[in-house]
Structures are given as C-alpha cells and as structure tokens.
Amino acid sequence: MNTRKSENIYQEAVKYIPGGVNSPVRAFKSVGLNPIFVDKAKGSKIYDVDGNEYIDYICSWGPLMLGHSNEDVLSGVEEIIRKGTSYGVPTEIEVKMAKLIVDAYPAVEMVRMVNSGTEATMSALRVARAYTKRNKILKFEGCYHGHSDSLLVKSGSGTITYGVPTSPGVPKDVVKDTLVCRYNDLESVQKIFKEHGNDIAAVIVEPVAGNMGVVAGKKEFLEGLRTITKEYGSVLIFDEVITGFRLAFGGAQEVYGIEPDMTCFGKIIGAGLPVGAYGGKREIMEMVSPVGPVYQAGTLSGNPLAMYMGYKNISILKENKNIYKELEQKAIKLENGFKENLEKLNVKGTVNRAGSLVCLFFAEGPIENYEDVMKCDVEKFNIYFKELLKRGILLAPTQFEAMFLSNAHTDEDIEYTIKASYEAMEIAFDK
Numbered sequence: 001m002n003t004r005k006s007e008n009i010y011q012e013a014v015k016y017i018p019g020g021v022n023s024p025v026r027a028f029k030s031v032g033l034n035p036i037f038v039d040k041a042k043g044s045k046i047y048d049v050d051g052n053e054y055i056d057y058i059c060s061w062g063p064l065m066l067g068h069s070n071e072d073v074l075s076g077v078e079e080i081i082r083k084g085t086s087y088g089v090p091t092e093i094e095v096k097m098a099k100l101i102v103d104a105y106p107a108v109e110m111v112r113m114v115n116s117g118t119e120a121t122m123s124a125l126r127v128a129r130a131y132t133k134r135n136k137i138l139k140f141e142g143c144y145h146g147h148s149d150s151l152l153v154k155s156g157s158g159t160i161t162y163g164v165p166t167s168p169g170v171p172k173d174v175v176k177d178t179l180v181c182r183y184n185d186l187e188s189v190q191k192i193f194k195e196h197g198n199d200i201a202a203v204i205v206e207p208v209a210g211n212m213g214v215v216a217g218k219k220e221f222l223e224g225l226r227t228i229t230k231e232y233g234s235v236l237i238f239d240e241v242i243t244g245f246r247l248a249f250g251g252a253q254e255v256y257g258i259e260p261d262m263t264c265f266g267k268i269i270g271a272g273l274p275v276g277a278y279g280g281k282r283e284i285m286e287m288v289s290p291v292g293p294v295y296q297a298g299t300l301s302g303n304p305l306a307m308y309m310g311y312k313n314i315s316i317l318k319e320n321k322n323i324y325k326e327l328e329q330k331a332i333k334l335e336n337g338f339k340e341n342l343e344k345l346n347v348k349g350t351v352n353r354a355g356s357l358v359c360l361f362f363a364e365g366p367i368e369n370y371e372d373v374m375k376c377d378v379e380k381f382n383i384y385f386k387e388l389l390k391r392g393i394l395l396a397p398t399q400f401e402a403m404f405l406s407n408a409h410t411d412e413d414i415e416y417t418i419k420a421s422y423e424a425m426e427i428a429f430d431k
C-alpha cells in the first residue's frame with residue numbers, strides 16, 4: 001500500500017496543526033501509524049490522496065447514514081449556497097428542521113440548533129441546572145458527551161465517585177459537581193441519589209454507549225434512571241448524538257420506550273456538516289434566551305446550508321423507514337460473520353451490536369460497562385487494524401469505537417469485510 005502522499009502532507013501538517021490533525025483520534029497514533037489523508041468519498045468507499053480505496057466504517061463517526069456524498073442529500077445544495085451562506089437573521093429551513101425533529105420525538109416539544117454535539121450537551125446541562133436551581137450532574141464512566149469542561153471527567157477509584165478531570169486545564173472546581181457512576185449499574189445510581197439526590201440537576205447518559213465500543217444500556221437500567229430522576233426532580237438527558245435517527249427514526253428513546261426530559265442531537269442531523277441540537281419539554285426549553293434567562297447563542301447556529309443538508313438527510317430517512325430494517329440486516333450479517341470467525345479461530349472476543357452499530361471486542365464477554373471494555377487486548381487490535389487497512393478496510397483507529405454502517409454498504413462489502421477480518425485475526429493472534 002503506497003501512502004507516500006499522505007506521509008508528505010502529514011509531515012507538513014504537524015508543523016502547523018497540533019499532531020497534524022483537528023481532532024485527536026484522527027491521528028492513528030493509538031495504532032502506531034500516521035494518518036491517511038482523504039481525497040474524496042462516495043457511498044461506502046473512501047479514497048486517500050494516494051488513490052487507495054477503503055470500505056469506510058468510520059463514516060465521519062456517524063453522520064453518514066446514507067453513505068458518502070449521497071446524491072439525494074446533495075441535490076439542490078448548490079442553489080442554497082449561491083443564495084447566501086449565512087445571514088445572522090432567521091430562515092424558514094430552521095423552522096422546518098425544528099418541526100421535523102419535534103414531530104419525530106414526542107419527548108422533544110421545542111429544540112434549539114447549535115453547531116456540535118459538544119455544544120448541545122453543554123447547553124442542555126446549563127438549562128437543566130437553571131431549571132432545577134441545582135448544581136450537581138451525574139454522568140457514566142465510558143460515556144462521552146463532547147469536550148466541555150464539566151463533562152471531561154473520569155471516575156476516581158471505586159464505583160461511586162466524584163469526578164476527576166480527564167484533562168489538564170479542567171479546574172478541579174469545575175468538575176467537583178460532576179458525579180460519575182458505572183454504566184448499567186443502577187445500584188450505584190441509587191446509592192449516589194440517596195446521598196446527593198436533592199442536589200442533582202441532571203443525569204446525562206448515552207442510552208446506547210457508542211464511545212466505548214458499543215455497549216447497550218440495559219432496559220432496567222434506563223428505566224431505573226427515568227424512575228429515580230422523576231422521584232428526585234432531576235432532569236434526565238439522553239445524549240442521542242450517535243443514536244438519534246440511527247437506532248430508529250425516533251432514536252433510542254423510541255426503541256426503549258422511555259421519554260427523557262431533554263435530548264441532545266448531532267452527527268446525523270447535520271448529514272456531515274457541523275450541527276448539533278438540544279431539546280425537550282416546553283417548560284424546560286422556555287428557560288432559554290430570549291424567552292427565558294438562560295443565555296445560549298451561536299453566530300452560525302441554524303446555518304442554512306447545514307439545515308438544508310440535515311433536513312434532506314432526515315427527510316429521506318423519514319420517507320424510507322425500511323432503511324432501518326435493511327441497515328440492521330447488514331449489521332446482523334456482520335455480527336454473525338464476526339462471531340463465526342471468532343469461533344473458527346478460537347479467539348477470545350465479543351461482538352456487541354445495537355441496531356446498525358457493531359463492535360468486535362478482543363475480550364471475553366459479557367461487555368456491559370467501561371471496566372469490561374478496558375479488558376480488551378489493545379495490542380492485538382492494533383495489528384488487526386493494520387491488517388484490515390492493508391486489505392482496504394478502514395475502521396476507527398481504536399478498539400474503543402463503534403463500526404458505523406451506512407445504507408450504502410453493500411452485501412458484497414460486508415462479505416469481503418468478514419473474510420478480511422478472518423485473515424487479519426489469523427495474523428493478529430498467530431493462528
């Protein structure tokens with residue numbers, strides 16, 4: 001595999017951009033490689049500047065449910081750009097977008113558009129704190145909600161803890177109000193609510209965790225969160241930045257039949273443009289300025305181009321709900337293929353799948369929380385990753401991310417992936 005052009009660009013990139021990348025996971029550092037630089041992509045395929053072709057399972061980390069440069073999503077885009085790129089004055093497409101989201105999510109009565117998932121969760125927490133007049137928030141180990149200060153925490157030792165910053169630059173004082181519990185462990189939540197319940201403004205959770213591989217929330221766990229937050233008057237926030245419009249059209253909340261008080265969106269609702277959104281019950285959302293006192297703003301929020309693409313993306317999903325079944329069938333095929341491979345090669349591994357999100361962990365199951373995920377053999381994964389890359393398959397360059405399937409992935413893509421995965425495991429595990 002020739003990657004000379006990518007190498008050259010990378011050498012130039014590191015001079016001007018920290019690590020040569022604008023988001024750390026793109027660096028391929030965890031697998032001991034330098035990044036490939038992309039030229040273009042179409043459908044399920046991505047092409048680097050050296051002309052190598054890969055079946056893409058990153059898909060921009062989730063937004064591209066319909067694959068790269070989908071013609072239906074793109075049609076009409078040029079006209080929109082030519083009209084103007086941003087106005088700082090409202091446009092009708094923002095209203096259409098809001099209505100589309102509100103119609104799809106019964107728990108979302110009003111919605112505010114922002115520019116990223118990070119902004120969505122950060123803003124939702126501010127609103128929840130103002131609404132409850134409380135300061136503490138509760139999150140779960142292994143769930144990622146973007147990189148705002150109060151959410152950049154890990155748990156200390158023990159199952160129930162006060163947050164410890166995961167990054168220098170985050171003051172201890174900022175995270176002192178962030179409590180951390182173990183995912184899928186309702187008991188730890190009940191304990192912490194006994195102690196702090198009346199000070200907890202919000203519980204924020206990925207209903208299906210997609211940032212520690214794929215770990216689905218157990219139904220009893222999520223239902224338990226709903227019950228306990230109601231009991232104590234805390235706001236339950238579902239971070240559906242990955243799962244929204246992916247797990248089902250109505251997101252994880254539709255699949256589990258649970259209505260959170262607030263919901264965060266991102267990724268798919270922007271179709272690959274920078275978009276996020278947060279919404280919820282009218283009473284809560286009317287806290288937001290200019291109706292209410294909570295300040296939250298954005299020069300480019302509700303950008304017409306982003307709204308147009310996002311609106312198209314979601315509308316296509318709305319009109320073609322069979323896509324969800326098709327996508328799940330593809331994911332099941334991948335899941336079964338991986339399981340068969342593990343068995344044939346006698347390799348200790350676990351395949352977790354939720355809808356079209358799949359993860360092959362190199363550790364024995366069940367994998368239900370962050371601790372379980374951390375048992376994975378990362379060195380074997382790194383070899384596995386490189387062998388797949390050589391065979392024209394692009395995974396997220398870490399064991400701890402999901403494989404994102406798009407509707408553009410063909411049966412042929414999946415079959416080839418299963419075969420290549422077998423060969424890569426043979427090499428990684430010396431079989």
Ligand SMILES: *Cc1c(COP(=O)(O)O)cnc(C)c1O
Nearest residue numbers: 116117118144145146241242266
């Ligand atoms: C990606 C992600 C975010 C952050 O979104 P950005 O657009 O990267 O800021 C938040 N929550 C979850 C669940 C995510 O997967």
